[in-house]
Amino acid sequence: MARVAxxxxxxxxxxxxxxxxxxxxxxxVWEADHVAGGMAAHFDFDGLSIERYYHFVCKADQATFDxxxxxxxxxxxxxxxxxMGYFIEGKHYPWGDPVSLLSFPLLDPLSKLRYGLQMFMAxxxxxxxxxxxxxxxxxxxxAGGKRAYxxxxxxxxELKFFEEAHNVSAAWIWTRIKRVGTSRRSLMQEELGYIxxxxxxxxxALARAIEARGGTIHLGAPVTEIASNGDAVSGVRAGGELYAxxxxxxxxxxxxxxxxxxxxSAETKAAYKAIRNIGVVCVLLKLTKPxxxxxxxxxxxxxxxxxxxxxxxxxRPLPHTVVYVPYYMPQxxxxxxxxxxxxxxxxxxxxxxxxxxxxxRDLLASHVGxxxxxxxxxxxxxxxxxxxxxxxxxxxxxxxxxxxxxxxRGISESVRYGKLMAHxxxxxDVWRREGR
Numbered sequence: 001m002a003r004v005a006x007x008x009x010x011x012x013x014x015x016x017x018x019x020x021x022x023x024x025x026x027x028x029v030w031e032a033d034h035v036a037g038g039m040a041a042h043f044d045f046d047g048l049s050i051e052r053y054y055h056f057v058c059k060a061d062q063a064t065f066d067x068x069x070x071x072x073x074x075x076x077x078x079x080x081x082x083x084m085g086y087f088i089e090g091k092h093y094p095w096g097d098p099v100s101l102l103s104f105p106l107l108d109p110l111s112k113l114r115y116g117l118q119m120f121m122a123x124x125x126x127x128x129x130x131x132x133x134x135x136x137x138x139x140x141x142x143a144g145g146k147r148a149y150x151x152x153x154x155x156x157x158e159l160k161f162f163e164e165a166h167n168v169s170a171a172w173i174w175t176r177i178k179r180v181g182t183s184r185r186s187l188m189q190e191e192l193g194y195i196x197x198x199x200x201x202x203x204x205a206l207a208r209a210i211e212a213r214g215g216t217i218h219l220g221a222p223v224t225e226i227a228s229n230g231d232a233v234s235g236v237r238a239g240g241e242l243y244a245x246x247x248x249x250x251x252x253x254x255x256x257x258x259x260x261x262x263x264x265s266a267e268t269k270a271a272y273k274a275i276r277n278i279g280v281v282c283v284l285l286k287l288t289k290p291x292x293x294x295x296x297x298x299x300x301x302x303x304x305x306x307x308x309x310x311x312x313x314x315x316r317p318l319p320h321t322v323v324y325v326p327y328y329m330p331q332x333x334x335x336x337x338x339x340x341x342x343x344x345x346x347x348x349x350x351x352x353x354x355x356x357x358x359x360x361r362d363l364l365a366s367h368v369g370x371x372x373x374x375x376x377x378x379x380x381x382x383x384x385x386x387x388x389x390x391x392x393x394x395x396x397x398x399x400x401x402x403x404x405x406x407x408x409r410g411i412s413e414s415v416r417y418g419k420l421m422a423h424x425x426x427x428x429d430v431w432r433r434e435g436r
Contacts, residue, residue, distance in 0.1 A: 001025055002425060003244065005236045007223045008251035010038020011199075011411045012399070014206040015067065015418025016249045020425055021213040028245075029215065030238055032222035036207050038251075039371070040199035040411060045322075046286055046365035050198060053282055053369065054310045054324045056295075057193030058183035061412035063419070064202075068195075071205040076196040081189050082295035082315055087354055088151070089301055092292065097188045111147045118143040122174055123181045128406045131170040135380045139170035155300045159307040160328040161278060164377050171406040172378040179407070192295065194316040199411065226250065226396060228263035233395035247395045249421045253277065253373040254387075254400050263393055271387045275402050279331045280374035283347040286365040287321040290314070291355045304350050320364060323351065331372050340368035375409070376402035389431050390424065397421050403436065 002025045006017045009031035017027045035041045039053045057064060057077070068074045084096040094100040101116050118140070131139060136157070140149040157165035185191040195201045207217060218238070225237035226248055235244040252260065255277060258269035291297075295315050298308045310324040325347040329336055344366040352358050382405055389399050399421065404413040424430040 002246040004028070004247045004249065004425060005030065005223075005243065005245040006249045006251070007226070007236065008038065009033070009036040009207075009217060009219070010251060011040055011203065011206075011414035012418040012421075013038070013249070013251040014203065014210065015415040016251070016421045017210050017215055017217075017418075018206055018213075019419045019422030020249075021210060021215050023422060023426060025247075025425065027210070027215040028243070029210065029217040030221050030223045030236065031217065031219050034220045036217065036219065037199065037203040039374075039409070040203060042198055042200040042203075043367075045284060045367055048286070048318065048320075048322070049200060050284070050312075050318075050322065051200075053280070053326075053371075053374075054312050055194075055199050055411060056315055057195070057412070058179050059191070059193070060179050060182055061193075061410070063416035064412040067415050067419075068202060068205075071202075071209055073195075073201060073205050076201050077193055078196050078316075079191055079193045080315055080317075081185060082192045083190060083293065085292060085294040085297045086152070087297055087299045087301055087304075090353075092297075092354075095298070096190055099188070106151055107148060111145050115144040115148040115152075119177065119181070122177050125174065125178065128171040128174060131174055132383055132406075133381050134170040135166060136168045136170045136173040137166050139174075151300065152298075156298060156307040159305060160375070161377060162330055162333070164276075164379060167379045169378045169380050169382050169406065172382070172408065175406045176408050192315055198316065202411070223260065226261045226263075226393075228261075228393045228396070231392065231394055233393050247425050248397070249425075250396070250398045251400060251418075254376075254398075254402060255373055257398060261391075261393065261396070261398075265392070268387070268392055271385075272398075274385055276377045277373040277402075278328050278375045278377060279333075279336055279372045280370070281327040281329070281336065281343055282369045282371075283325040283327070283343050284367040284369070285323045285325065285344075285348060285351060285363065287323065287351070287358065288362040288364060289358060290321050291323055291351055291358065297354070299354075301353070303353060306347075306350065309351075309354070325350065328375060336370075343368050376400075376405070378402070378405050386436075389421065389436050390428060397424060 004020045004025045004027045006013045006029045017029045020027045042049045086093045221238050223236045223238045227235045233248050235242045254272045254275040257272040313322045401409040407413045
């Protein structure tokens with residue numbers, strides 16, 4: 001039985017702790033926040049328990065289904081027909097099915113044909129590696145044409161990745177298209193899932209299962225150092241004290257790693273520093289009336305400096321309309337550190353542009369969340385940049401959401417990676433077999 005320290009009580013850290021306990025280890029989880037869940041953590045939003053940052057489930061998310069079944073909450077998985085739309089220079093357009101594409105007035109017939117064929121072929125592709133060294137921009141233009149790229153993708157990339165917009169990985173964007181594209185009831189109807197009660201249902205079940213098996217979760221307890229003795233991990237430092245352990249599983253964002261592990265060489269630290277992230281300021285709005293009929297609305301409008309909104313109440317039934325308005329931007333962007341009221345006011349003004357029927361009195365509540373490291377920047381060739389999960393310090397594994405590449409962030413990949421990291425405590429060949 002090994003003494004295992006898990007750093008981070010998001011879905012990945014909790015899943016790692018749960019599976020390590022099942023293997024018979026002594027497990028302690030350390031979390032800097034005062035609540036478990038990471039990006040899936042809930043908060044009280046004007047009397048409503050809801051995720052800080054939106055989550056949804058696709059039919060390909062088998063790791064989530066397996067874990068929920070194992071925890072006895074499989075019946076809490078719910079499915080609902082959803083839709084997507086575009087808002088382009090003041091007008092709404094339905095999107096996401098063949099009829100919407102054929103009737104879309106802003107593309108010529110050849111562009112529609114090329115775009116439709118590209119999306120169809122993307123849904124049939126099974127291997128991402130041939131796209132690994134291509135940019136999404138190049139891939140979209142080569143197959144779908146420049147007109148379709150400029151109209152449907154360019155501004156979305158620019159408002160999420162800024163100066164890196166031209167070099168976003170084609171492999172990364174393809175897996176997002178594939179995951180959502182295969183989560184359908186039919187050719188004409190997208191269908192996404194949510195957990196009854198929100199992500200808190202899964203996070204709470206994991207925390208209870210960990211404690212029932214003898215594990216310990218320390219909240220409000222940031223780890224300040226992962227200590228090593230020679231080339232082997234020896235413990236973690238939290239609250240000024242060093243806690244001895246035989247293995248450490250770290251799930252904190254890669255930018256924190258160089259300072260967290262002083263025993264790493266300069267070369268190893270540089271590899272983590274090379275992983276860049278975009279920050280996010282996410283505005284939540286509670287409204288008396290819906291904005292659109294869509295779950296997500298992509299935006300290409302010169303008056304609106306966000307790539308889209310997520311009308312979450314069109315997925316999870318809620319007493320009022322709840323909309324997530326995410327502002328992705330570099331941490332150095334002049335707007336990133338401005339006050340919450342400024343973001344909330346601007347976001348609500350955008351909502352009124354999207355739906356002029358919404359008035360000031362329709363706004364019931366707002367909340368602004370902020371993360372400095374929210375979205376890894378996955379450029380072309382990104383896979384080669386990712387450090388190995390099993391580090392040069394024996395007994396220390398490190399992974400964050402960039403390791404899911406080419407998959408995007410999500411609970412399913414989080415719990416899958418957590419399980420793999422737990423198994424690797426006993427079987428180091430796990431990562432060789434995974435190619436990681």
